Amino acid sequence: xxxxxxxxxxxxxxxxxxxxxxxxxxxxxxxxxxxxxxxxxxxxxxxxxxxxxxxxxxxxxxxxxxxxxxxxxxxxxxxxxxxxxxxxxxxxxxxxxxxxxxxxxxxxxxxxxxxxxxxxxxxxxxxxxxxxxxxxxxxxxxxxxxxxxxxxxxxxxxxxxxxxxxxxxxxxxxxxxxxxxxxxxxxxxxxxxxxxxxxxxxxxxxxxxxxxxxxxxxxxxxxxxxxxxxxxxxxxxxxxxxxxxxxxxxxxxxxxxxxxxxxxx
Amino acid sequence: xxxxxxxxxxxxxxxxxxxxxxxxxxxxxxxxxxxxxxxxxxxxxxxxxxxxxxxxxxxxxxxxxxxxxxxxxxxxxxxxxxxxxxxxxxxxxxxxxxxxxxxxxxxxxxxxxxxxxxxxxxxxxxxxxxxxxxxxxxxxxxxxxxxxxxxxxxxxxxxxxxxxxxxxxxxxxxxxxxxxxxxxxxxxxxxxxxxxxxxxxxxxxxxxxxxxxxxxxxxxxxxxxxxxxxxxxxxxxxxxxxxxxxxxxxxxxxxxxxxxxxxxx
DNA sequence: TTGTACGCGTTATCAT
DNA sequence: ATGATAACGCGTACAA
Numbered sequence: 177x178x179x180x181x182x183x184x185x186x187x188x189x190x191x192x193x194x195x196x197x198x199x200x201x202x203x204x205x206x207x208x209x210x211x212x213x214x215x216x217x218x219x220x221x222x223x224x225x226x227x228x229x230x231x232x233x234x235x236x237x238x239x240x241x242x243x244x245x246x247x248x249x250x251x252x253x254x255x256x257x258x259x260x261x262x263x264x265x266x267x268x269x270x271x272x273x274x275x276x277x278x279x280x281x282x283x284x285x286x287x288x289x290x291x292x293x294x295x296x297x298x299x300x301x302x303x304x305x306x307x308x309x310x311x312x313x314x315x316x317x318x319x320x321x322x323x324x325x326x327x328x329x330x331x332x333x334x335x336x337x338x339x340x341x342x343x344x345x346x347x348x349x350x351x352x353x354x355x356x357x358x359x360x361x362x363x364x365x366x367x368x369x370x371x372x373x374x375x376x377x378x379x380x381x382x383x384x385x386x387x388x389x390x391x392x393x394x395x396x397x398x399x400x401x402x403x404x405x406x407x408x409x410x411x412x413x414x415x416x417x418x419x420x421x422x423x424x425x426x427x428x429x430x431x432x433x434x435x436x437x438x439x440x441x
Numbered sequence: 442x443x444x445x446x447x448x449x450x451x452x453x454x455x456x457x458x459x460x461x462x463x464x465x466x467x468x469x470x471x472x473x474x475x476x477x478x479x480x481x482x483x484x485x486x487x488x489x490x491x492x493x494x495x496x497x498x499x500x501x502x503x504x505x506x507x508x509x510x511x512x513x514x515x516x517x518x519x520x521x522x523x524x525x526x527x528x529x530x531x532x533x534x535x536x537x538x539x540x541x542x543x544x545x546x547x548x549x550x551x552x553x554x555x556x557x558x559x560x561x562x563x564x565x566x567x568x569x570x571x572x573x574x575x576x577x578x579x580x581x582x583x584x585x586x587x588x589x590x591x592x593x594x595x596x597x598x599x600x601x602x603x604x605x606x607x608x609x610x611x612x613x614x615x616x617x618x619x620x621x622x623x624x625x626x627x628x629x630x631x632x633x634x635x636x637x638x639x640x641x642x643x644x645x646x647x648x649x650x651x652x653x654x655x656x657x658x659x660x661x662x663x664x665x666x667x668x669x670x671x672x673x674x675x676x677x678x679x680x681x682x683x684x685x686x687x688x689x690x691x692x693x694x695x696x697x698x699x700x701x702x703x704x705x706x
Numbered sequence: 707t708t709g710t711a712c713g714c715g716t717t718a719t720c721a722t
Numbered sequence: 723a724t725g726a727t728a729a730c731g732c733g734t735a736c737a738a
Contacts, residue, residue, distance in 0.1 A: 177731055188709045193733060203707060218575060223553040224492035225731030228714045233489060235532070235553065243508065243518040253508040253535050260534070260546070265553050267500070268533040269525070270518050281525070288488040288500065288530050310483060442715055453725045458717060468723060490715030493730045 177222065185213035196221065227289060237267040237285035238294040239278055241363070245394065248296065251318065255294065264291075273362045275301050286311050294318050298325055299364040319365055334365050338372030338417065345415045346380055353377060354388035354410070356402045356418035366391075373417055394419065442487065450478035461486065492554060502532040502550035503559040503583075504543055506628070510659060513561065516583065520559065529556075538627045540566050551576050559583050563590055564629040584630055599630050603637030603682065610680045611645055618642060619653040619675070621667045621683035631656075638682055659684065 182189040187206060195202045195210040202210070213219070227233040238255060240248040256266045267290055269281035279301050285293055286307060292314040295304075300317075305327075308315045317329040345353070355373055358366035370389060377384050390406065392398040399418060406413060447454045452471055460467045460475040467475070478484070492498040503520060505513040521531045532555055534546035544566050550558055551572060557579040560569075565582075570592075573580045582594040610618070620638055623631040635654060642649050655671065657663040664683060671678060 178733095179731085189732075190710075190734080191708060194708085197733080201707075206708080218572075220548070220552055220572075220576060222493070222731050224489045224498060225714090226733075227489035228487075228493050228716085229731075229733040231714070231733095243514040243521075244511070246509070246511070246514075249508040249511075249514040252533070256508075256533060256535055257537075260542075260549075263549060265532050265549055266534070267530050268517070268521055269531070270521055272522075277525075283485070284525075284528060284530055287485055307483075307485075311485060444715080454716080455718085455726075456724060459724085462717080466723075471723080487715050490730090491717075493732090494715075494717035496717090496730075 177219075180217055181210065181213045181219050184217060185209045232291050233289040234263065235265045235267055235288065235290050236292045236294070237269065237282075237288070237290040239269040239271055239281045239285070240296050241273045242270050247319070275362060279304050279307075282307060286313055292316075296320070297364045298322075298327055298329060299362070320368075322368075332365075334368035335372035335375070338369045339376045341417060342373045342376035345417075346376070346382065350415040351382055352410070352413045353382065353384055353415045353417070354406050354413050355384075355390065356399055356406070356416060357389060357391050358394055358419060359391045369417075388413075442484075445482055446475065446478045446484050449482060450474045497556050498554040499528065500530045500532055500553065500555050501557045501559070502534065502547075502553070502555040504534040504536055504546045504550070505561050506538045507535050512584075540627060544569050544572075547572060551578055557581075561585070562629045563587070563592060563594060564627070585633075587633075597630075599633035600637035600640070603634045604641045605637075606682065607638045607641035610682075611641070611647065615680040616647055617675070617678045618647065618649055618680050618682070619671050619678050620649075620655065621664055621671070621681060622654060622656050623659055623684060624656045634682075653678075 178189045178192050182192045185192065185206075187210060191202060191206060192210050192213075195207050196214075199207060223234070236255075236259060238252060240252060243249045243252065252266075252268060259266050267285055267288060269285065271278035271281055278295075282293065282295075282304050290313065293308065293316075295315060295317050296319050298317045298320045307313075315328070317325070317327050317331075319331040320329050321331045321333045322329070322335070323333075342353070353373070355370060357370050360367040360370065374384060388406070388410070390402045392402045403416065403418070406416065443454045443457050447457045450457065450471075452475060456467065456471060457475050457478075460472050461479075464472060488499070501520075501524060503517060505517060508514045508517065517531075517533060524531050532550055532553060534550065536543035536546055543560075547558065547560075547569050555578065558573065558581075560580060560582050561584050563582045563585045572578075580593070582590070582592050582596075584596040585594050586596045586598045587594070587600070588598075607618070618638070620635060622635050625632040625635065639649060653671070653675070655667045657667045668681065668683070671681065
């Protein structure tokens with residue numbers, strides 16, 4: 177502990193603490209002695225003690241629906257790498273798309289004293305927001321963005337994106353649409369994407385019956401089956417708005433959704 | 442804090458602490474009062490203080506090479522889910538297959554006071570092991586297993602697996618082998634897989650020239666290109682030991698590697 | 707620039 | 723069963 181280092185270096189614990197946290201406020205002479213002592217004793221600061229004394233944990237948290245989606249796995253890794261440079265650690269939790277589990281995870285993270293927390297999407301239990309506000313824990317909703325969100329958020333404006341995609345397809349002359357979407361249960365991003373399409377079509381008086389919107393799991397095989405089902409039921413379809421398998425960052429440049437605007441088959 | 446709850450419930454902080462941690466040692470009467478107070482004040486324990494006093498953080502850490510590999514993403518998620526039940530949190534770090542970064546990450550985790558740590562593979566800088574032993578932090582190497590490992594480890598015995606696969610191919614009559622492998626740089630699992638094949642072939646006096654072993658990135662496109670290159674260079678090849686894209690748990694049942702034992706093309 | 711000493715919020719020991 | 727109180731290891735006014 178600090179005391180050992182202090183004794184070894186022949187200084188006070190305060191000085192050791194300073195050399196570690198505010199090196200400028202220490203003379204070169206003493207600084208050197210302390211640093212030697214630190215190495216000699218392989219001193220490792222006690223995070224909990226430090227957190228208790230300074231009231232900050234040097235840890236942040238993120239809770240994602242799942243890591244099985246490449247999208248989130250990559251986001252988590254990116255965050256961790258960014259944090260690494262600042263000697264901040266990342267507490268990870270996953271909710272399995274279950275709001276209750278998410279609440280529990282957030283609570284655990286708050287208990288651990290994270291200095292900030294990242295969530296996915298904008299829809300969370302009121303208790304989550306209450307807890308965060310109550311404990312004054314900064315938070316941000318990711319993978320989501322709307323101009324008028326009441327919460328801090330960063331990400332794709334899914335609704336706007338699909339609105340634009342749909343507009344393009346309309347301009348190309350398409351009139352017969354359908355959507356292969358992700359399950360919208362506890363997934364506001366997926367819901368927003370559908371909403372964007374509906375809004376655009378409605379604005380242009382193009383019909384989109386519920387049967388043309390298929391919500392299926394994010395597996396390639398499910399998407400394939402859905403497409404087949406759609407075309408079997410309505411061969412007249414010329415435009416399908418669908419997801420795309422997650423690949424490299426480059427291949428994602430165009431946004432959250434891919435539009436197929438050529439004749440199928 | 443505890444004191445507030447204690448005051449509200451009209452008991453000492455010690456009693457509050459007990460009702461929270463050792464409910465049995467508290468009378469039903471008092472327990473009820475305390476629990477009401479806790480809810481009324483939305484009390485949330487201070488993790489750092491608790492860690493400092495009890496000398497355990499209720500946190501564990503894992504450092505993986507990357508989350509971009511579905512294999513690791515899934516492992517991390519599985520660990521997190523398992524921990525969730527025990528109200529343990531997971532500190533996540535990724536090393537990008539860089540031993541130095543890994544050392545740094547481990548150091549950060551130790552600093553945070555994790556109660557235990559999981560690594561990937563068996564090959565780590567000596568300093569990593571020294572640090573872990575020095576600070577008495579329990580650790581385990583995952584995605585790796587050999588009977589005689591000097592370190593605690595759990596996972597696939599890659600060498601044994603590929604040895605057996607190769608044996609099967611030999612028994613089927615194959616004599617002309619090649620391997621499409623992952624980069625073995627800082628990846629003892631990949632190295633072990635190759636070693637297993639070599640060992641088996643050597644034992645049966647079958648040659649495998651270095652040019653028949655291609656180490657390429659874990660992308661489907663890279664694997665495809667490698668296969669093409671191999672067959673162009675040596676059409677006589679009848680068996681290729683290669684990786685396979687990560688899918689669902691079910692499809693992984695057979696082990697770490699896939700063997701192609703039919704004629705190609 | 708350096709040292710002293712108190713406080714951070716719990717747990718745990720020892721009385722009661 | 724419950725309470726008083728001393729650690730836990732460090733940061734940080736405040737003093738020197």
